[in-house]
Amino acid sequence: MPTKVDLLDHGYVELVDVWGSDEDIVRAARMSTNKGFQGWEKDEKLLAYLYNHKHMTPFEMAGMIIEVQAPIFVFREWMRHRSMSYNELSARYTPLPDINYIPSIDRLMINAGGGNKQAWTIKDAKELTETNARAFQVALAEKYRDCEFLYREALADGVPKELARVCIPVGRYSRMRASANLRNWLAFLTLRMDENAQLEIRLYAEAAANMLRGSFPKTMRLFDDSRN
Amino acid sequence: MPTKVDLLDHGYVELVDVWGSDEDIVRAARMSTNKGFQGWEKDEKLLAYLYNHKHMTPFEMAGMIIEVQAPIFVFREWMRHRSMSYNELSARYTPLPDINYIPSIDRLMINAGGGNKQAWTIKDAKELTETNARAFQVALAEKYRDCEFLYREALADGVPKELARVCIPVGRYSRMRASANLRNWLAFLTLRMDENAQLEIRLYAEAAANMLRGSFPKTMRLFDDSRN
Amino acid sequence: MPTKVDLLDHGYVELVDVWGSDEDIVRAARMSTNKGFQGWEKDEKLLAYLYNHKHMTPFEMAGMIIEVQAPIFVFREWMRHRSMSYNELSARYTPLPDINYIPSIDRLMINAGGGNKQAWTIKDAKELTETNARAFQVALAEKYRDCEFLYREALADGVPKELARVCIPVGRYSRMRASANLRNWLAFLTLRMDENAQLEIRLYAEAAANMLRGSFPKTMRLFDDSRN
Amino acid sequence: MPTKVDLLDHGYVELVDVWGSDEDIVRAARMSTNKGFQGWEKDEKLLAYLYNHKHMTPFEMAGMIIEVQAPIFVFREWMRHRSMSYNELSARYTPLPDINYIPSIDRLMINAGGGNKQAWTIKDAKELTETNARAFQVALAEKYRDCEFLYREALADGVPKELARVCIPVGRYSRMRASANLRNWLAFLTLRMDENAQLEIRLYAEAAANMLRGSFPKTMRLFDDSRN
Numbered sequence: 018m019p020t021k022v023d024l025l026d027h028g029y030v031e032l033v034d035v036w037g038s039d040e041d042i043v044r045a046a047r048m049s050t051n052k053g054f055q056g057w058e059k060d061e062k063l064l065a066y067l068y069n070h071k072h073m074t075p076f077e078m079a080g081m082i083i084e085v086q087a088p089i090f091v092f093r094e095w096m097r098h099r100s101m102s103y104n105e106l107s108a109r110y111t112p113l114p115d116i117n118y119i120p121s122i123d124r125l126m127i128n129a130g131g132g133n134k135q136a137w138t139i140k141d142a143k144e145l146t147e148t149n150a151r152a153f154q155v156a157l158a159e160k161y162r163d164c165e166f167l168y169r170e171a172l173a174d175g176v177p178k179e180l181a182r183v184c185i186p187v188g189r190y191s192r193m194r195a196s197a198n199l200r201n202w203l204a205f206l207t208l209r210m211d212e213n214a215q216l217e218i219r220l221y222a223e224a225a226a227n228m229l230r231g232s233f234p235k236t237m238r239l240f241d242d243s244r245n
Numbered sequence: 246m247p248t249k250v251d252l253l254d255h256g257y258v259e260l261v262d263v264w265g266s267d268e269d270i271v272r273a274a275r276m277s278t279n280k281g282f283q284g285w286e287k288d289e290k291l292l293a294y295l296y297n298h299k300h301m302t303p304f305e306m307a308g309m310i311i312e313v314q315a316p317i318f319v320f321r322e323w324m325r326h327r328s329m330s331y332n333e334l335s336a337r338y339t340p341l342p343d344i345n346y347i348p349s350i351d352r353l354m355i356n357a358g359g360g361n362k363q364a365w366t367i368k369d370a371k372e373l374t375e376t377n378a379r380a381f382q383v384a385l386a387e388k389y390r391d392c393e394f395l396y397r398e399a400l401a402d403g404v405p406k407e408l409a410r411v412c413i414p415v416g417r418y419s420r421m422r423a424s425a426n427l428r429n430w431l432a433f434l435t436l437r438m439d440e441n442a443q444l445e446i447r448l449y450a451e452a453a454a455n456m457l458r459g460s461f462p463k464t465m466r467l468f469d470d471s472r473n
Numbered sequence: 474m475p476t477k478v479d480l481l482d483h484g485y486v487e488l489v490d491v492w493g494s495d496e497d498i499v500r501a502a503r504m505s506t507n508k509g510f511q512g513w514e515k516d517e518k519l520l521a522y523l524y525n526h527k528h529m530t531p532f533e534m535a536g537m538i539i540e541v542q543a544p545i546f547v548f549r550e551w552m553r554h555r556s557m558s559y560n561e562l563s564a565r566y567t568p569l570p571d572i573n574y575i576p577s578i579d580r581l582m583i584n585a586g587g588g589n590k591q592a593w594t595i596k597d598a599k600e601l602t603e604t605n606a607r608a609f610q611v612a613l614a615e616k617y618r619d620c621e622f623l624y625r626e627a628l629a630d631g632v633p634k635e636l637a638r639v640c641i642p643v644g645r646y647s648r649m650r651a652s653a654n655l656r657n658w659l660a661f662l663t664l665r666m667d668e669n670a671q672l673e674i675r676l677y678a679e680a681a682a683n684m685l686r687g688s689f690p691k692t693m694r695l696f697d698d699s700r701n
Numbered sequence: 702m703p704t705k706v707d708l709l710d711h712g713y714v715e716l717v718d719v720w721g722s723d724e725d726i727v728r729a730a731r732m733s734t735n736k737g738f739q740g741w742e743k744d745e746k747l748l749a750y751l752y753n754h755k756h757m758t759p760f761e762m763a764g765m766i767i768e769v770q771a772p773i774f775v776f777r778e779w780m781r782h783r784s785m786s787y788n789e790l791s792a793r794y795t796p797l798p799d800i801n802y803i804p805s806i807d808r809l810m811i812n813a814g815g816g817n818k819q820a821w822t823i824k825d826a827k828e829l830t831e832t833n834a835r836a837f838q839v840a841l842a843e844k845y846r847d848c849e850f851l852y853r854e855a856l857a858d859g860v861p862k863e864l865a866r867v868c869i870p871v872g873r874y875s876r877m878r879a880s881a882n883l884r885n886w887l888a889f890l891t892l893r894m895d896e897n898a899q900l901e902i903r904l905y906a907e908a909a910a911n912m913l914r915g916s917f918p919k920t921m922r923l924f925d926d927s928r929n
Contacts, residue, residue, distance in 0.1 A: 036264035036308070045422050048312075049335040051342070074553075077330035078310060078424050080264070084276075089777075090792075090867060097530075099783035102305035102426065107277040108774075109899060112823060114279070120864050127861060136861030139796060145859030153855050153865075160844075160851055160868050167844055171837050175829030177811060177820030179899050180804050181837075183774060184844050188867030194273050196306050196426070198330065215793060215863050302781075318564075318639060321545075325758075327555035336546075337671060340595060348636050355633065364633030367568060373631030381627050381637075388616075388623055388640050395616055399609050403601030405583065405592030407671050408576050409609075411546060412616050416639030443565060443635050492720035492764070501878050504768075505791040507798070533786035534880050536720070538762060540732075558761035558882065563733040570735070650729050652762050654786065654880070 019231075022224045025217065027116045027190055028086045030224040037079025037199070039064065039235040046075035061235065068239040076200035076236065081229060084194050088118040090187040091218050094209075100201040105193035108182040112172060116190040117161040124216065125150040136216070161186065202229060203240055210244070247459075250452045253445065255344045255418055256314045258452040265307025265427070267292065267463040274303035289463065296467040304428040307461065311453060312422050316346040318415040319446050322437075328429040333421035336410040340400055344418040345389040352444065353378040364444070389414065430457060431468055438472070475687075478680045481673065483572045483646055484543045486680040493535025493655070495520065495691040502531035517691065524695040532656040532692065537685060540650050543677055544574040546643040550665075550674050556657040561649035564638040568628055572646040573617040580672065581606040592672070617642065658685060659696055666700070703915075706908045709901065711800045711874055712770045714908040721763025721883070723748065723919040730759035745919065752923040760884040760920065765913060768878050771905055772802040774871040778893075778902050784885040789877035792866040796856055800874040801845040808900065809834040820900070845870065886913060887924055894928070 021031040043060045046067055047053055054060060067075055087095070096103060106113065126145060127136050143149075164184045171181035197205065202225065208214065209222035230237040249259040271288045274295055275281055282288060295303055315323070324331060334341065354373060355364050371377075392412045399409035425433065430453065436442065437450035458465040477487040499516045502523055503509055510516060523531055543551070552559060562569065582601060583592050599605075620640045627637035653661065658681065664670065665678035686693040705715040727744045730751055731737055738744060751759055771779070780787060790797065810829060811820050827833075848868045855865035881889065886909065892898065893906035914921040 034264055034269070034306075036262055037310075041262070045332040048332040048420060048422055050339045051334055051420070074330060075332055078262075078332065078422060080308075082265075082306060088867065089871065093773075093777070093780075096777075096780055097787070102302060103781070104273040104276040104303055104306065106279055109821065111278045118867055120867070125860060125864060128859075136863055137793065138859050138861055139856045142857060142859040149858040150860070153851075153858065153860055156851050156854075157868055160848055163847065164844055164870065167837075167840050170840075172823045173826060174833040174837065175812075175822050175826040176809060176834070176837055177822055179820055180809060183772065183802055183804070183872030184841055184870050186848065186868050186870050187773065192276060192279070194276055194306060198424070316639065317549075317643065321549070321552075324549075324552055325559070331553070337593065346639055348639070353632060353636060356631075364635055365565065366631050366633055367628045370629060370631040377630040378632070381623075381630065381632055384623050384626075385640055388620055391619065392616055392642065395609075395612050398612075400595045401598060402605040402609065403584075403594050403598040404581060404606070404609055405594055407592055408581060411544065411574055411576070411644030412613055412642050414620065414640050414642050415545065490720055490725070490762075492718055493766075497718070501788040504788040504876060504878055506795045507790055507876070530786060531788055534718075534766060534788065534878060536764075538721075558758060560729040560732040560759055560762065562735055567734045648732060648735070650732055650762060652882070 045078040080198040082196040261310040273306040308426040501534040536654040717766040729762040764882040
């Protein structure tokens with residue numbers, strides 16, 4: 018099981034803490050019938066029954082905390098999940114580090130060559146060429162530099178941190194800890210590993226899923242099976 | 246730190262799992278300023294600042310799971326706390342064990358002798374005598390017996406479990422696991438250790454608080470100080 | 474649309490308040506694309522798309538409040554839904570009215586004659602006869618009477634209300650108001666109108682569904698279609 | 702009661718829907734004692750008792766939905782309130798309108814002249830002069846223009862919407878609907894009208910409070926009194 022995974026150009030997911038186990042989920046479920054853990058021969062079936070019939074409360078008796086570095090726009094999507102707990106870097110308290118996301122050429126060219134990958138463009142868009150993709154990377158890097166320059170200058174001039182930051186693009190990296198019980202992680206993964214989720218957050222979701230696979234192998238096998 | 250505590254005549258609280266620590270709470274809080282744990286000399290003040298200024302999200306990065314045996318009426322109050330996770334014995338699946346709560350004479354006589362303890366009686370009630378308190382205990386034990394007799398008979402006669410149980414009094418013991426993060430445990434304790442909470446659930450809350458004191462001594466000192 | 478429906482022998486569901494409409498749900502969903510309501514010709518498809526692809530947040534922009542009288546064991550199941558708001562009669566503050574649930578013969582005989590209706594009995598149970606079902610009704614009424622007698626006597630003798638109530642069976646009726654947004658009502662209905670839910674709470678869920686059908690006809694048609 | 706209020710340079714709060722009333726809150730609270738609304742002479746005291754003793758569940762039986770246009774960094778703070786419902790403009794689906802926040806000179810100079818207003822600057826910052834504040838405004842407007850130019854160009858070139866947006870600064874305006882029950886609005890106001898909250902979100906919180914004052918005058922008087 019990896020405890021830290023690098024993602025995108027400057028992001029990562031790092032395991033902070035895990036509680037509970039597949040066995041604890043069974044023990045919690047067995048509360049309803051006044052029995053404890055019976056051994057996996059019997060309880061593998063119970064776990065599958067719970068999962069497949071959406072008896073999800075026993076999956077609240079385990080969980081995981083991770084640390085995440087990701088672009089602000091990824092955090093914006095992530096934090097729509099209101100059942101998680103978050104502690105994030107605050108630009109009111111500290112200047113944000115100058116770390117910014119530049120999508121790779123492959124990522125920008127996602128619609129090229131057909132296939133079932135896709136990402137929405139505006140109606141009258143040209144087809145993206147590799148030349149234009151590279152030009153976007155260059156121009157983006159330049160904008161990040163300009164914004165950072167303005168940001169630092171404003172801070173030095175005495176503009177309050179909470180106002181100097183308004184020029185920071187949503188591609189800037191931020192950092193947080195996120196905690197949820199296993200049930201809510203599975204809900205997050207279901208939405209964010211979906212093929213309609215934006216690729217960036219899917220990579221983070223898959224990294225989180227890998228960590229969960231290490232700690233909850235039987236539950237995650239059920240999750241993985243349900244997606245095929 | 247006790248891992249199991251007996252309560253009332255047949256109840257208990259048992260520690261199942263704990264995650265995180267006082268130090269992890271500080272680490273989570275330090276996310277906002279991009280710093281880690283700095284040592285308790287400095288961070289004791291930070292923890293106190295967080296707690297006293299109600300910056301409670303870092304306290305969501307730790308938690309506790311307990312197993313509880315308590316009368317149904319206690320569970321009814323407990324489960325109004327919607328931020329906890331629960332798995333409870335179900336009378337639809339298994340006959341409830343014949344374990345019932347009979348309040349002690351001291352408990353029944355709570356209003357005797359004045360003092361700041363009190364519990365509401367109806368308007369035209371007599372003052373409770375020890376004789377009447379004892380008579381209530383005896384009559385209550387008898388009713389529990391009668392109800393159990395009817396329950397078992399109905400079950401044996403083929404009345405579905407989910408219907409045979411309608412005669413069971415709310416003083417019958419049930420059992421559950423309860424999980425919450427530390428922030429939500431503190432919210433629970435604040436309400437249920439309050440002098441206006443019913444004495445039975447206060448005893449459970451105090452037992453839970455004791456377990457938290459073992460795992461989160463610094464946070465719980467802040468909690469205890471805030472109540473004096 | 475009915476505004477009050479009687480259920481079981483002494484229960485009811487009564488409409489208290491409704492907010493929002495099918496159209497408001499569309500308007501909320503259209504926030505994401507910066508457009509308003511476009512007329513049902515176009516927006517009927519949008520509503521169906523949202524529902525069928527589980528984009529449920531727009532359904533949080535409408536809701537319903539009802540008043541419910543139901544047996545305590547029904548409330549115990551209901552209140553496991555932690556996303557609703559509740560205000561219930563409290564036996565600590567006021568003596569509970571002497572209203573009790575006696576299942577009908579048909580209900581008790583649910584397993585008779587096969588069919589896909591069923592309710593779990595204990596392992597070595599006899600097959601329930603109509604004679605035994607009637608005997609259970611009579612014995613149950615008697616137990617309710619005995620418990621009420623003890624309850625009133627204890628209250629008159631000065632036993633605190635919060636303790637005198639421990640003898641009250643879970644078949645006693647209580648009363649509450651329940652509020653939720655439409656998304657959470659639909660989650661409640663999905664679980665509690667399911668054939669595996671206990672029949673009593675299913676009747677309450679169906680009554681709530683009927684009220685929602687009156688206020689949110691298009692959304693509820695999608696819900697109903699998804700269940701067939 | 703205003704139904705739409707302009708805020709900052711391009712923001713607004715607009716009332717969408719309200720449900721319940723001060724009287725409904727009392728009715729919900731009276732569920733616990735099996736009584737209805739008794740007239741304000743008596744129930745004004747009850748409402749105050751509920752509020753001042755933090756019996757907050759009856760305040761969940763009313764609520765408000767608003768539409769908000771605010772800078773992204775304001776939404777980032779707002780959406781940390783996980784008990785609200787949100788539907789927001791999505792840059793994955795539609796290009797964001799070119800509306801951007803430029804703080805006023807007064808706002809930038811918040812630390813000037815002492816007083817109890819304050820906003821954190823970096824350690825070695827100069828004292829902000831009006832000249833430098835004006836220069837920041839000009840440079841900021843220019844950066845917004847540059848970023849918008851890059852954004853439009855990238856969109857036209859076929860960069861997917863979800864990627865072209867990474868250059869957009871957090872001072873860009875977005876739009877959403879937000880719904881919460883009254884209890885959760887009060888929790889939001891308590892934190893976001895606090896003098897430690899960032900001024901921008903305080904203005905939005907105050908606008909929301911004004912709308913609530915129109916619909917829930919008695920509850921809001923209690924809220925206002927508790928803040929003095």
